[in-house]
Amino acid sequence: MNSFEYSSPATLNEALALLGSQWTDAAPLAGGTDLISLMKDDVFVPKRVVNIKEVKELAGIHKTAHGLRIGATVTFDEIASNPLVRSEYPSLHEAVLGVASPQIRNMGTAAGDLCQRPRCWYYRSGYGLLAMKDGKSLVPNGENRYHAILGAGPAYFVSASSLGPALVALGASIKIASASGSRTVEAGKFFVTPHDENGREIVLQPNELVTEILIPSASGVKNATYEIRQREAIDWPLAAASVALHMKGSTVSEASIVLGHVAPTPWVAAQAAESLKGQSITEESAAKAGDAAVEGAQPLSQNSYKIQLAKVAVKRALLAAAGKSHAAGA
Amino acid sequence: MSDKKESEQVKKSKENFSRRGFLKGVSISGGVLSTGILETEAQAETQAKVEGPGPVPVTLNVNGKTHKLDLEPRTTLCDALRNRLEYTASKRVCDRGTCGACTVIVNGKAVYACTTLAIDAQGKHIETLEGFSTPAHPHAVTKAFVENDAQQCGYCTPGFVVAAKAFLDHNPNPTEADLKNGLGGNLCRCGTYVGVRKAVLQAAKEMKSAKLAKGAVHA
Numbered sequence: 001m002n003s004f005e006y007s008s009p010a011t012l013n014e015a016l017a018l019l020g021s022q023w024t025d026a027a028p029l030a031g032g033t034d035l036i037s038l039m040k041d042d043v044f045v046p047k048r049v050v051n052i053k054e055v056k057e058l059a060g061i062h063k064t065a066h067g068l069r070i071g072a073t074v075t076f077d078e079i080a081s082n083p084l085v086r087s088e089y090p091s092l093h094e095a096v097l098g099v100a101s102p103q104i105r106n107m108g109t110a111a112g113d114l115c116q117r118p119r120c121w122y123y124r125s126g127y128g129l130l131a132m133k134d135g136k137s138l139v140p141n142g143e144n145r146y147h148a149i150l151g152a153g154p155a156y157f158v159s160a161s162s163l164g165p166a167l168v169a170l171g172a173s174i175k176i177a178s179a180s181g182s183r184t185v186e187a188g189k190f191f192v193t194p195h196d197e198n199g200r201e202i203v204l205q206p207n208e209l210v211t212e213i214l215i216p217s218a219s220g221v222k223n224a225t226y227e228i229r230q231r232e233a234i235d236w237p238l239a240a241a242s243v244a245l246h247m248k249g250s251t252v253s254e255a256s257i258v259l260g261h262v263a264p265t266p267w268v269a270a271q272a273a274e275s276l277k278g279q280s281i282t283e284e285s286a287a288k289a290g291d292a293a294v295e296g297a298q299p300l301s302q303n304s305y306k307i308q309l310a311k312v313a314v315k316r317a318l319l320a321a322a323g324k325s326h327a328a329g330a
Numbered sequence: 331m332s333d334k335k336e337s338e339q340v341k342k343s344k345e346n347f348s349r350r351g352f353l354k355g356v357s358i359s360g361g362v363l364s365t366g367i368l369e370t371e372a373q374a375e376t377q378a379k380v381e382g383p384g385p386v387p388v389t390l391n392v393n394g395k396t397h398k399l400d401l402e403p404r405t406t407l408c409d410a411l412r413n414r415l416e417y418t419a420s421k422r423v424c425d426r427g428t429c430g431a432c433t434v435i436v437n438g439k440a441v442y443a444c445t446t447l448a449i450d451a452q453g454k455h456i457e458t459l460e461g462f463s464t465p466a467h468p469h470a471v472t473k474a475f476v477e478n479d480a481q482q483c484g485y486c487t488p489g490f491v492v493a494a495k496a497f498l499d500h501n502p503n504p505t506e507a508d509l510k511n512g513l514g515g516n517l518c519r520c521g522t523y524v525g526v527r528k529a530v531l532q533a534a535k536e537m538k539s540a541k542l543a544k545g546a547v548h549a
Contacts, residue, residue, distance in 0.1 A: 006386075006403035006449055009378035018378060029450070036406070036445045037426045048380070049403065051450055077439070101515030102497070103430065106439040107446070233514030234428050 001040045008051040012058065016179045016209060018050045023206045028052045030073050031108040033100075034116040043124060044117070058111075058211055061085075067217040072111035072210045077102075079110065089215065091166040091223035091242045091321075098227045099162050101234045111210035113163045114174065114190065115202060118264075119236055120147065120157035128197050130154050145302035146238070149310070151263040152298065155193050158261045159201065163213075164191060165242035165260035166225050168268060172215040178208045187213075191265035201264060221246055224321035227260070228309045237261045239309035241293070241317040245281070252276045257293055257318075262310050269293035272314065281322035283315075290314035381449075388449050392417060393461030399448075407451045408432040408443035411458060419459035419488040430516030431489040433496075434458050440496035440515065459488045462495060470533040470540070471495050478529035482520035490516045494530045504534055 004027075009015040019026045027046035029035055030053055038044040052058055058072040061082050068084055079085055080096045099105055099113070117123065122131035122138055131138045132154075139147055139156035147156045167174075167187040174190045176183050190203055204210065223244040227237035240260035246253045255273040258266050272292035279285045290311035297307050316326045385400040390407075392415060399414055408425075411417040411434070420443045423431035427445035434443045435457035463469035471494045474480070481487040490513065497504070497512040504512065509527050518526065 001404045003383035003402055003404050005380050005382040006447075007378045007380045008450075014378040018380070029447070032445055032447065032450070033427050033442075036447070039404075040425065049447075051447075053450075101430070102493070102512055103433060103440050103442045103515040104427065107427075107441050232510070234517070 001036075002042065002045045004039075004046055005048045006051065007048065008054050010054050010056070012055050012177060012209070012211065013179070015050055015052050015055050015058075016177060016207070018048065019179075019207045019209070020048075021207055025206060026050050028115075028209055030112045031075065031104075033104050033108045034112065038117060041124060041126075043126060052209065058209075064214070066214070068215045070110045070213040070215070072212060073109045076105035076108050076110075076113070080105065088218045089166075089170065089223065091169060091225040091244065091317075092163065092215070094225035095162045095166045095227070095240075095242065098225075098229070098237065098240075104234075110163065110213055113161050114167075114210060114213075115204060116160050118157035118201060119160045123157060129157070129194055129199065129201070130197050131156065132197060140300050143302070144300040145305075147300055147303055148263050149297045149299045149303055149306045150259070150267050150294070151193060151265065152300075154195060155199075155201070155264040156300070157201070157264055159191055159263065159265050160236060160261075161191070161266065162227075162236075162240075162260070164266040165240055165258040166223075167213065167215065168266045169242040169244040169256040169258040170215050170218055170221075170223060171244075171256070172213055174210055175212045175214060176204060176208050177211045178205065182211065184214070188266070188268060193264040218244065222321040222323070224317045226313045226317035226320060228313050239306050239313045241310065241313035242266075243314070243317045243321050245276075245318075245321050250280045251278055252281065253278075255289075257289065257314055259293060259310055259314070262294075262297075262306055269314070271295065276318075281318050281324065283319070283327065286315040286318040286322075287311070289318060386449070389452055390415070390448065390456060391454065392456045393458060394455075401448050403447065403449045405448045406444055407434065407446040407448045407456070410448035411443060411456075417458045417460050419492070421485060421489060423485060423489075428517075429486070429489075430493060431486050433489040433492045433516065435492060435496045438496070438499065440493050442515075457492075459492050463491065469495060470536045471498070471530060474529035474533040474536065475526070478525045478532060480522055480525035480529040482518075482522055486516060486518045486520075486522075490518070490526055494526075494533065498530065498534055498537060502534060502538060504531070506531065 026048040029049045029051045053073050060071045061074045076096045076099050085093050148158050172187040173184050221244050225242040227240040229235050229237045242258045244256040255276040257269040257273045272289045275292050293314045294307050294310050319326045382403040388399050388401045390397045408420050408422050411420050420434050421431035423429045425444045427442040432444040437454050463472045471491050493516050
């Protein structure tokens with residue numbers, strides 16, 4: 001790890017003043033579960049590290065008049081043990097419990113989950129975010145079994161965020177601050193696909209911090225997340241789906257289906273959600289929505305298996321949201 | 331300190347009697363680096379102190395003892411514990427927060443010491459294996475590991491024992507399924523998981539009856 005200077009501000013204004021105009025000027029440190037590894041591997045070499053865990057404005061998880069507010073530095077463990085999250089936001093609760101391991105859930109934070117860099121091994125090995133060599137991406141004909149099947153090119157990595165799909169499905173927004181003010185971005189617009197090597201996978205600027213996540217009330221909104229992973233712990237999902245269903249009696253009046261780990265951003269499956277309107281959730285309607293969710297998928301040489309996983313994730317998330325368990329093996 | 335620099339330094343030295351003793355020397359003297367270019371600009375706008383990148387005073391509370399050290403901000407808690415304070419139960423194995431061999435307890439919660447900066451652990455209660463289990467007074471989890479053959483090569487063992495202790499502190503009545511999840515942050519390449527789970531279940535029982543016995547004496 002290269003050396004860096006360190007600061008541990010107590011207020012948000014102090015923290016923001018310590019950031020720079022370039023990414024390498026300063027890196028915010030919360031749980032450190034991604035940042036420290038990036039620095040050890042020389043993938044990211046900031047001149048300064050700003051510990052934001054002492055900043056009071058960034059802490060705390062509580063109910064608001066409109067729903068739930070999660071401070072940037074709230075840990076996964078704090079989110080998982082929050083009673084409101086357990087009762088009203090099962091999709092978020094599931095996503096949090098799926099994160100890596102107890103140690104990572106004790107360390108990692110909400111904003112850190114949103115701002116973690118892609119796990120793409122080309123990126124982590126120093127080939128850059130788009131893994132370009134001689135003007136071409138190395139991914140399509142390379143080792144791509146964990147890469148994107150939807151919305152890919154020129155970026156082929158998948159969004160690593162565990163909370164992203166659930167937040168997008170729940171209609172959350174992300175509050176961002178800089179020294180010159182603050183802005184609020186819909187969770188669905190927070191994640192973006194970069195089109196060149198200097199691009200970034202989120203809309204955050206180097207001089208900005210995520211300060212809080214605001215989730216509207218999900219009272220009466222049936223929601224669930226289903227993740228499919230190779231290992232039960234210390235791993236990212238191969239495919240995941242978060243769903244939120246507004247019901248009118250036993251039929252769906254409005255639905256949101258968001259896939260995770262299959263595209264450079266959380267992937268909104270709008271047509272699949274539309275197809276559920278007026279339907280009740282059954283094995284059949286859920287399976288159909290799963291098929292619709294992966295329409296247009298373009299698998300790479302090693303990852304067509306992800307199409308089936310994504311379909312199953314959607315189906316099982318829908319059935320879980322509707323309070324029905326999926327049949328064994330289905 | 332990066333592995334590359336570390337190995338270069340080790341190669342250069344012809345008198346490194348012990349690797350750990352040598353590394354201690356290096357980390358004390360290795361801080362002659364330029365100061366940050368952002369310092370002036372930052373100081374004008376903020377009250378927050380900017381330290382480093384050279385060695386800065388760091389105070390760590392480990393197992394109830396206060397240790398004053400000079401550390402570069404980049405020093406991880408694992409390296410500070412092992413190379414400066416002789417608490418070697420926290421193992422540096424993957425060094426990327428994905429194996430659990432470095433596990434320590436900070437403010438009651440199990441964390442990866444390899445992925446925690448030492449400077450960031452100031453003002454917190456750091457608990458290592460040495461703090462609750464010694465050869466003379468082994469912890470119930472340590473004893474149960476021995477009795478259930480819960481280790482082979484032993485590299486992951488201290489991390490497992492610390493993670494298990496932290497887990498049982500919060501979950502005194504675990505099922506085997508709880509354990510699978512609760513110890514999910516530690517890997518064993520020898521595959522001793524069955525023995526580990528048996529050991530931790532036994533330790534949970536013993537800790538509970540010890541607590542009951544203690545309660546009975548007081549009553």
